[in-house]
Amino acid sequence: MQRIFRPVPLLVLLMIGTAAAAPPATEASYVHKMSKDPWVNFPGVRVKASRQSELPATTMAGALMELRPGGVREPHWHDAAEWAYVINGTCIATALNEGRTHPTDTWNFTTGDVWYFPANTAHAVAGAPPTGCVFVVGWNAPDVDERDAISASSWLASLPKDALAQSLGLPADAAAALAAGLAKSGGASKPSVMASFSDTAAVVTSQAPLVPQQPPLSHKYSLSLSPPDVSSPDGSTITKVEVTRFPVSEHMAGAVLRIKPGGMRQLHWHLNFNEWQFMLSGEVEGGVFLGPNQGNILGMIREGDVAFAPRGSGHYVINKSADKEAVMVLIFDSGEFTNVDANNFLGSFPSAWLAASLSADMDLVKRIQYNLSGFGAPAAPKRSG
Numbered sequence: 001m002q003r004i005f006r007p008v009p010l011l012v013l014l015m016i017g018t019a020a021a022a023p024p025a026t027e028a029s030y031v032h033k034m035s036k037d038p039w040v041n042f043p044g045v046r047v048k049a050s051r052q053s054e055l056p057a058t059t060m061a062g063a064l065m066e067l068r069p070g071g072v073r074e075p076h077w078h079d080a081a082e083w084a085y086v087i088n089g090t091c092i093a094t095a096l097n098e099g100r101t102h103p104t105d106t107w108n109f110t111t112g113d114v115w116y117f118p119a120n121t122a123h124a125v126a127g128a129p130p131t132g133c134v135f136v137v138g139w140n141a142p143d144v145d146e147r148d149a150i151s152a153s154s155w156l157a158s159l160p161k162d163a164l165a166q167s168l169g170l171p172a173d174a175a176a177a178l179a180a181g182l183a184k185s186g187g188a189s190k191p192s193v194m195a196s197f198s199d200t201a202a203v204v205t206s207q208a209p210l211v212p213q214q215p216p217l218s219h220k221y222s223l224s225l226s227p228p229d230v231s232s233p234d235g236s237t238i239t240k241v242e243v244t245r246f247p248v249s250e251h252m253a254g255a256v257l258r259i260k261p262g263g264m265r266q267l268h269w270h271l272n273f274n275e276w277q278f279m280l281s282g283e284v285e286g287g288v289f290l291g292p293n294q295g296n297i298l299g300m301i302r303e304g305d306v307a308f309a310p311r312g313s314g315h316y317v318i319n320k321s322a323d324k325e326a327v328m329v330l331i332f333d334s335g336e337f338t339n340v341d342a343n344n345f346l347g348s349f350p351s352a353w354l355a356a357s358l359s360a361d362m363d364l365v366k367r368i369q370y371n372l373s374g375f376g377a378p379a380a381p382k383r384s385g
Contacts (some may be wrong), residue, residue: 027299029057030288035063035279035304044071044127050306052142058308060276061334062138063146067091067127075124076151080141082117083252085223085329086110087280089133096122097217105219109133112224112256114241115250123219136278138331140252157182221246223256230374236263238374243335253337257328259284259319264376267342269314273334275309277301282326283320289314301328314342316376343372 032055039046048064061080067073067089086109094106095117106127109115117123119140127133156164157179165175221241228237240255257265259282279301286298288309301307301317308313319326346354347370355365369377 013097016365027297028309029297030055031286031298031301032306033302035302036304037259039066044068045073047146048304049145051145055306055308055322057310058276059142059274059310060138060140060308060331061142061144062136062276062278062306062331064134064136064304065146066132066134066277067125068132069127071127071132073125073146074147074151074153075122076146077120077122078139078144078146078149079119080139081119082115082123082137082139082250083249083331084115084135084137085254085256085331086113086115087134087136088130090132091125091135092128093123093125093219094288107218107220109135111222112222114246114254115219115221115254116221116246117219118248136280136329138252138254138276138278140333153182153185153342155207157186209352219248221249223254229255232260232263232375232378234260234263234375234378236260236265236375236378238265240337242337250335251333253332253335255330255337257282257317257330259326259328259375260378261319261321261323261325263326264318265316266374266376267314267371268339270309270311270332270339272311273332273336274311275315276331276333277307277309277327278331279303279305279307280327280329282283282321282324284317284319284326284328286317287315308346318376342372343368343370346370368383 006125032050034048034050034054037048037054038276039048044067046066049061050058050063051061066308067071088111091109092106093109093115094104095115107115150355156168159167160173161172161179164170164179165172168175168178169320170178223239223241226239226241228239230238236259238257240253241249242253243249259265281302283302286301286307287296288298289295290297290310290313295314296306298315298317317326317328346368349357351362351365354360355362358365
């Protein structure tokens with residue numbers, strides 16, 4: 001008997017493989033209304049966190065953090081890479097790389113700057129006077145909790161006094177005094193973000209010029225000074241930083257997405273990495289498509305909220321505001337930022353194939369604007385009232 005081949009629609013073929021393993025397609029799985037969460041306060045620091053417990057679909061974690069002047073994220077490390085974007089103010093950060101010479105990298109980070117610390121790289125961040133700083137940070141693992149990082153104080157507090165004395169070259173009385181101070185502040189169970197010294201920022205500022213600078217190991221990138229990589233006729237832009245420009249950032253990348261009123265971030269997907277989104281200002285309507293019956297599940301994403309788009313999922317956002325620009329910080333768990341736009345995808349196939357797949361006539365298929373890249377065609381936003 002002759003076998004008959006029946007073509008499968010192109011859009012169905014695209015999503016085979018992601019639908020079977022996809023988590024339940026609900027808005028709560030893909031959007032964390034972090035804007036409604038209360039701040040968690042520590043001395044000198046306050047935090048809002050977003051992990052898999054708050055965002056079930058995610059494979060990445062993140063947080064919004066504010067360091068007051070003199071507030072310190074004490075020296076610590078974690079088994080995940082860290083990518084951060086400074087929203088406002090000034091931070092002073094130091095990272096320590098492995099190696100016989102123990103090179104360090106110390107910088108001031110101001111509004112629009114990005115830092116990247118590879119997994120298990122020791123680092124510390126202080127809020128500089130007079131304002132301190134606010135930043136959004138992401139990690140390439142779903143359950144990172146800064147409070148559980150291996151910090152200097154919690155590690156040393158766990159040591160017997162003789163081991164503490166021997167490791168630091170201290171006499172017994174000095175080691176005992178140090179152990180007592182560590183125990184008083186919380187000991188081995190103290191969260192790594194719970195450190196604050198009013199003069200720390202001033203001390204770090206004064207000492208920073210004395211720290212050997214290692215330009216090839218620079219953990220800083222001034223994203224605010226970079227020109228947009230993609231621009232739309234309506235003024236919407238994408239400005240990105242990836243490993244080709246920021247060599248230390250091998251396993252994470254990011255971008256700032258600005259969408260003018262009525263603008264749309266084009267339908268697209270990423271082949272090999274996930275996208276973690278933080279709504280910096282404004283609000284957008286978004287959608288994620290995972291497969292048949294699992295589409296357009298983001299809803300509204302408002303200032304301070306977090307959303308997640310898994311690799312291979314089709315996704316988009318639209319700014320339907322009448323007069324307010326929407327700004328998002330995008331973080332990826334890959335050193336490169338590439339994507340496939342829907343228009344380029346559709347335009348890569350013969351018109352007859354596309355018409356059959358979309359159940360459309362040829363005239364309609366020919367009207368599609370296949371040259372749109374990065375952004376959809378600007379639309380007039382609907383005005384309220």
